[in-house]
Amino acid sequence: MHAKAIMVVDDDKDIVRAVRLGLENTGSQAHDFTDPILALQHVEQGCRQCEVLVSGVMNEKYSSGSPT
Numbered sequence: 001m002h003a004k005a006i007m008v009v010d011d012d013k014d015i016v017r018a019v020r021l022g023l024e025n026t027g028s029q030a031h032d033f034t035d036p037i038l039a040l041q042h043v044e045q046g047c048r049q050c051e052v053l054v055s056g057v058m059n060e061k062y063s064s065g066s067p068t
């Protein structure tokens with residue numbers, strides 16, 4: 001079994017960082033991105049570890065009207 005990583009994508013770099021640190025604290029690897037395009041390129045360029053995509057975590061924080 002190869003190590004797996006969880007891809008974390010959110011446009012808020014503080015959220016991405018917090019999620020990544022949380023994952024690392026549980027022993028998981030995390031590859032974090034603030035730009036979905038960069039995340040896609042990361043996979044296309046050959047990352048075989050990212051198997052779980054976490055996108056828009058904590059989006060409910062912005063549900064009170066902020067446009068994406």
Ligand SMILES: [Zn+2]
Nearest residue numbers: 031047049050
């Ligand atoms: Zn990766």
